[in-house]
Amino acid sequence: MKNFGLITFMPLLCVFDYLGNKVIMSHVMHLRSSLMTKQNFKEELVNDVQGITKFHHYSIETILPKLSNSQLAQQITNALKFPIKDGIVRVETRKYISFYQQNQNHNQVLLNFAKLDFNMLQTLHKKELSHITRWWKELEIVNTSPYVRDRLVEAYFWSLGVHFEPQTSVTRKILTKISFLLSIIDDTYDIYGTIDELTLFTEAIDRWNINASEELPSYMKIIYQNLLDVYNEIEKELANENKSFLVNYSINEMIYFQEAKWYYGKKVPKMEQYMKNGIPTSGYLLLATTSLLGMGETATKDAFDWLTTEPPILVASCIITRLLNDLLSHEEEQKRGDVVSGVECYMKEYGVTKEEAHTKIRKIIENYWKDLNAEYFKVDVAIIPRVLLMPIINLTRVSEFIYKDGDAYTFSKNNLKDTISEILVDPII
Known part of the structure; x- marks a missing residue:
């Protein structure tokens, strides 16, 4: 009965996700239909759905304070803040x-099944997190590297945003462990390691065997050992x-050194160069590749080879993520001694204020979202099935969510903490 419920009623998750965000568009189409009955509107204006949508968003934001139905107001506010492209399922x-x-007017049977489905899947997620927590407690990293962001639960939540289905349990656990170690390595490169130490660590990554850690400082030896251990565990899985040979695709994406050299050389690159470098240094090439490990027969060698070509959909995801992180965390990261961000690069190159740089970068992000959505439909599904494209889309969605109102990953004691409780702790009654 347990498996039957998870498999049969899993589509309800997608139904609720779709219906919840459809509210706005239904109003838009209703408005469009109304306009078509008015003779004083030009036809080209009536057919401008994007323009009507913008107008409709404005009109809804205007009337929201006047709505007596608080439930409708909450639903509309959520749809405005998290449209379909941004929502985590x-x-x-x-x-x-x-x-x-x-x-x-709700259907009680449908509602009961939806609650049952959500709670059963939440139970599975709790068990997974418990397993990963036991692994985490055995690590020495937190004690030997006090500078790192210790964000295991947030890393699991991130992975859950990419894969939530019961059949992707193995992939979810793999992605969480790699994401957690990636965050630690990122902090090491950005704010702690010296140029000599980072050079040695980068060389050790290239050599990829335990003997390569002999010249590393003690705290780096522990990080390196844990990294090798996790990948050995994945290979066995x-x-x-x-398909253990596929692990090498993930290992090959660990590229960080160029960004570290910019920092220590006090160099602020041009924006174009920064974004190009942001593709590997965002970490999303690594995460996207890792997110396909454990996905069974669908994730073929051809699919991993396709990822290594850095297809446009993956490039768009990497740049969106890199720039979102920069917008919301660059000031705090500068205080921590972090590397330069896209904000600083844009300000210096174009001689603009921080506010102007933010506006321009948000426009860049918006354009790359258009590229990402367009590329999703361009990819030949005979070669790369949609199920392998969704992790890329979902990785980007999680970034939008995490950085919507601030850097919720670094400073998680905010709304993200409440969200995690709702998704991983509190069942629906």
Whole structure:
């Protein structure tokens, strides 16, 4: 019965995600239909759905304070803040179940099944997090590297935003462990390691064997050992599918050194150069590749080879993530002694204020979102199935969510903490 529920009612998650964000568009199409009955509107204006949408968003924001129906106001506010492209399925599902329950016309059977499905899957996620927490407690990293951001639960939440289905449990655990270690390595490169230490660490990554750690300082030896151990564990896991060789695709994406050299050389690159370097240094080439490990027969060698070509959909995801991080965390990171960000690069190159740089960079992000969405439909599904494209989309969605109102990964004792409780701790009653 347990497996039957998870498999049969899993589509309800997507249904609730879709319906919750469809509210705005239904209003838009209704407005468009109304306009078509008015003779004083030009036809080209009536057909301008994007323009009508912008107008409609403005009109809804204007009337929101006047709505007496608080449930409708909450639903519309959420749809405005988290449109379909930005929403994390589990988060939006939880919200919409609550909205739907408050609707007097709800279908009780459908609601009961949705709650059952959510709670059963939440139980699985709790077990996974418990397993990963035991692994984390055995690590020495936190004690030997006090400068790092110790964000295991946030790393798991990030992975959950990429893969939430029961059949992706192995992939989710792999992605969480690599994400956690990636964050530690990122902090080491950005704010702690000396240029000599980082050079040695980079060479050790290139050599990829335990003997390469002999010249590393003690704290780096522990990081390096844990990294090798995790990948050895992944290889053993994938050996059951005769796919342990795919681990090398993930290992090959660990590229950080150029960004570190810019910092120590006090060099602020041009914006174009910064974004080009941001593709590998965002960490998303590594995460996207890792997110396909453990996905079974669908994730073929051809799919991993395709990722190594840095297809436009992956490039767009990397740049969006890099720039979102810069916008929301660059000031704090500068205080920590971090590397230069896109904000500083844009300000220096174009001689603009921080506020102007923010506006321009947000426009760049918006354009890359258009590229990402367009590329999703251009990829030949006969070669790369949609199921392998969704992790790339979802990685970008999680970034939008994490950096929507601030750097929630670094400073997680805010709304993210409450969201994590709703998704991983509190069942729906």
